[in-house]
Amino acid sequence: MADVLSPGQLKRLAVHKYSVQGTSVFEPLMQRFWRWLVEQLPLWWAPNAITLAGLFVNVVTSLIVVYYAPDGKQDVPAWASMLTALGLFTYQALDAVDGKQARRTNSSSPLGELFDHGCDALSTVFVTLAMCSSLQLGYHPEWMFFECFAGTALFYLSHWQTYVSGTLKFGYVDVTEAQLVVMSIHILSAVFGQGFWAFQLPIIGLELKQITVLCSVGFSLLFSIRNNTAVIFLEGGVGKNGSTIAGTSVLFPIVPITTVYALAVMIAMKSTTSLFQSHPCLYVISFGMLTAKVTNKLVVAHMTKSSIDFLDTIFLGPGMLFLNQYFNEILNEYIVLWMCTFYCTVDLMRYSMSVCIQICEYLNIYCFKVSTPRMPTSDEDSADGSSRDSPSVRQTRSMRRQRQQQK
Numbered sequence: 001m002a003d004v005l006s007p008g009q010l011k012r013l014a015v016h017k018y019s020v021q022g023t024s025v026f027e028p029l030m031q032r033f034w035r036w037l038v039e040q041l042p043l044w045w046a047p048n049a050i051t052l053a054g055l056f057v058n059v060v061t062s063l064i065v066v067y068y069a070p071d072g073k074q075d076v077p078a079w080a081s082m083l084t085a086l087g088l089f090t091y092q093a094l095d096a097v098d099g100k101q102a103r104r105t106n107s108s109s110p111l112g113e114l115f116d117h118g119c120d121a122l123s124t125v126f127v128t129l130a131m132c133s134s135l136q137l138g139y140h141p142e143w144m145f146f147e148c149f150a151g152t153a154l155f156y157l158s159h160w161q162t163y164v165s166g167t168l169k170f171g172y173v174d175v176t177e178a179q180l181v182v183m184s185i186h187i188l189s190a191v192f193g194q195g196f197w198a199f200q201l202p203i204i205g206l207e208l209k210q211i212t213v214l215c216s217v218g219f220s221l222l223f224s225i226r227n228n229t230a231v232i233f234l235e236g237g238v239g240k241n242g243s244t245i246a247g248t249s250v251l252f253p254i255v256p257i258t259t260v261y262a263l264a265v266m267i268a269m270k271s272t273t274s275l276f277q278s279h280p281c282l283y284v285i286s287f288g289m290l291t292a293k294v295t296n297k298l299v300v301a302h303m304t305k306s307s308i309d310f311l312d313t314i315f316l317g318p319g320m321l322f323l324n325q326y327f328n329e330i331l332n333e334y335i336v337l338w339m340c341t342f343y344c345t346v347d348l349m350r351y352s353m354s355v356c357i358q359i360c361e362y363l364n365i366y367c368f369k370v371s372t373p374r375m376p377t378s379d380e381d382s383a384d385g386s387s388r389d390s391p392s393v394r395q396t397r398s399m400r401r402q403r404q405q406q407k
Contacts, residue, residue: 004354009304010362016110016303022170022227026177030096038097038104047102048115049368054094055119061087062130066281072138078190084130085186091123092179105370110303111359115367117159118352120175121295124155125288129281131182134189135197135209141277143213145268148284149261150217152291154224159295160253161228163302164237166245171223181216246305256294256310260287263318270325273333282337289344290314293351300355314351317344 005013041050061084068076098116102108128151137144162168188196197209206214236242237250244250264287268276276283293314301308317340324336356367365371 002354003358004351005300005304005358006306009300009306010358012306013110013304013359014363016113016305018110018113019167020170021167022174024170024174024176025172026180027170027174030092030176034093034096034100037093038100041097041101043105044370045101046366046368046370047098047105047107047112050094050098050101051112051116051119052368054091054098055123057087057094058091058123059126062126065130065133069133069136069138070281071278072133072141072144072280073136075194076134076189078193081134081186081190084134085183085190088127088179088183088186092176095120095123107365107370109359109363109365111356111363111365111367114299114303114359115356117299118292118296121152121155121292121299122288122348124151125285125292127151127179127182129284129288131185132284133281134186134194135212136194137209137213138280139198140210141280143210144280144284145264145276147213147217149264149287149291150220152288152295153257153261154220156253156257156291156295156298157224157228159298159302161231163246163253163298164232164244164250165235166238166302169227169231171227173219173223178216178220185212245302246307248307253298253308256297256308256312257291259310259315260290260294260318263287263315263322267318267321267325271333272329275321275333275337279334279337282341286317286337286341286344289341289348290317293344293348296348296352296355314344314347317341317347 064080065076065084068074068080095116099108099112102112125148128148132138132144132147137147158168197207197212199208200206201208201211232250237244239245239247242250264283268283293312297308297312300306320336320340320343321333324331324333360367
């Protein structure tokens with residue numbers, strides 16, 4: 001598998017320090033439960049394995065809802081809605097305790113932070129998609145499109161701000177509160193039925209589901225502007241002359257994500273078969289893989305203090321749809337959409353695996369096993385060993401040399 005990170009990026013990543021600021025409204029209350037929960041976990045359960053288990057549960061339960069409502073219009077069984085709420089609660093809990101487990105087992109590493117954010121980027125796609133299906137937003141495809149892509153955009157924006165300031169900032173209303181709202185939506189759908197969201201409010205003439213979307217996105221935008229947008233566009237970055245942590249333009253990160261959304265809008269509008277309206281869930285998953293990768297690359301750029309590579313092989317996925325439309329749809333668009341989804345998913349997995357393998361080899365750690373850096377068997381550095389070993393290994397080797405010289 002080809003290397004993704006350069007030696008310089010690996011070196012900078014090894015000394016990266018996680019910086020976070022702010023506490024949301026419900027987080028102090030939830031922290032009590034999370035602190036209790038982590039004490040119940042066995043010490044052999046690796047933090048990254050905890051994160052991956054939570055993501056698996058969240059994706060599978062969300063896909064159950066998508067299975068019953070692939071176009072966001074069909075009724076979803078009550079048990080499926082309850083199971084999805086439980087799956088999201090499980091993901092939230094495991095996502096919150098993985099860092100605590102890392103500190104508890106003395107296995108914290110930059111890989112853990114990157115792995116956590118990477119899983120969050122993917123989870124955001126399925127959480128918003130399952131919520132839209134539960135609200136039956138398929139009857140309002142424009143609203144569904146807006147909600148799904150707004151969710152991924154807000155997540156990208158938070159890491160764009162982190163790339164600029166060097167610190168991940170949480171607002172009074174943030175991801176914890178958003179997840180609790182989504183859980184409540186699934187529970188209400190299970191208890192009252194999905195017809196509950198079709199109730200039309202008098203005077204304003206909007207359905208309850210539309211009010212829910214407006215409130216969720218509106219509050220998110222309100223706090224996001226305060227915590228993220230203001231930092232990016234007004235305060236500037238921590239780098240030289242107000243640049244990003246990598247010394248690059250604070251505005252450039254807008255290019256990859258707007259390219260993704262421009263392609264999504266253009267392909268949906270140019271489709272003669274109403275591709276998004278007919279298959280909204282598959283469409284969102286396909287472009288969700290795309291947004292997850294550009295978000296992951298943004299996180300990598302932040303942690304390695306490097307520039308963002310705009311050109312990426314994953315854009316070949318929507319390129320299939322674009323070229324098919326350009327040549328008057330020589331292939332069935334639904335089939336090409338499946339091809340695009342498969343390709344983007346494989347490309348994202350390949351990239352993620354390559355990054356994880358490189359970091360594990362450089363830091364001398366395991367991804368899914370509690371481990372500490374392995375000490376070399378020889379006191380002599382290999383030709384390239386000093387550049388690949390972790391800082392702790394190099395420090396130990398230096399101390400050995402000093403003791404030998406004293407002898």
